[in-house]
Amino acid sequence: MRAGEKLPPLTIPVTRTLIIAGAVASRDFQDVHHDAERAREKGSPDIFMNILTTNGLVGRYVTDHFGPTSVLRKVAIRLGAPNHPGDTMVLTGTVEEVDGDTATVRVVGSNSVGDHVTGTVTVTVTAMVPASGGAS
Secondary structure, three states, rough: OOOOOOOEEEEEOOOHHHHHHHHHHHHOOOOOHOHHHHHHHHHOOOOOOHHHHHHHHHHHHHHHHOOEEEEEEEEEEEOOOOOOOEEEEEEEEEEEEEEOEEEEEEEEEEEHHHHHHHHEEEEOOOOOOOOOOOOO
């Protein structure tokens, strides 16, 4: 873990199921996240992903990279272009700063319209402790 380190990109197909399941799982029942007709009535071409789903995907991206001992300390994101079904979001990241076992990672998630999400994630990575055990 060092400043300037690039995380490998993660490509996420934005499916109708992902959008709706994320909204339901986060108890966000706003119709624009599950009802295409209502979303169109409100000026959107289709349903779109909610911020809680995006937040979870950003967190997953960082912890998948740093491994099972990583702990998210802070996620500060801002939404931009909406994620609609049929698009693809590509998450990229760069370690901006390292302080001991804690890093700040700049994350961007882009789709065909532009940047869906930008922000920073603070993550702590602790060393794995070997499991004790064995026969006596």
